[in-house]
Amino acid sequence: MSIQTMESMVKWVDDNVMQNPSLENMSSYVGYSPYYCSSKFREFTGVTYKQYLAKRKLLCAEQLLISTEDKILDVALRCNYSSPEALARAFIKVYKCTPTQYRERYKQNKC
Structure with missing residues (x-):
């Protein structure tokens, strides 16, 4: 997964925070599995998706x-x-x- 994709995941969460974004919605947005996105999200941000949200x-x-x-x-x-x-x-x-x-x-x- 590229840096740009990981940045787009974070931006997507930030842009959609008022719509109650789910890990599944984010993973669908970037085209990877929820498990893989979760792992890469934590690696990139230093916190879990749930903590970041x-x-x-x-x-x-x-x-x-x-x-x-x-x-x-x-x-x-x-x-x-x-x-x-x-x-x-x-x-x-x-x-x-x-x-x-x-x-x-x-x-x-x-x-």
Whole structure:
């Protein structure tokens, strides 16, 4: 698999994060088996497909929290979290605060 193909896999995930991209969809896009894509994806990015997707979903939510006034529920659903609670768990794990707290802190530091 070429470097360009591996880069296109990463770009495809980034471009489709709000559509809940699956490993199977990505592998179909590049024309290789899911197992082979999974292996090459990890080799290229240093993380599994699932870990990369989780990071991208969290980044999606972070960007929406700071750039919109959308409700937490709407942010969670747009970024493919199953619930606001699932988004909150992910936020607490990484940022040590809830999405609401994150948004408030961002606004305070911006002023």
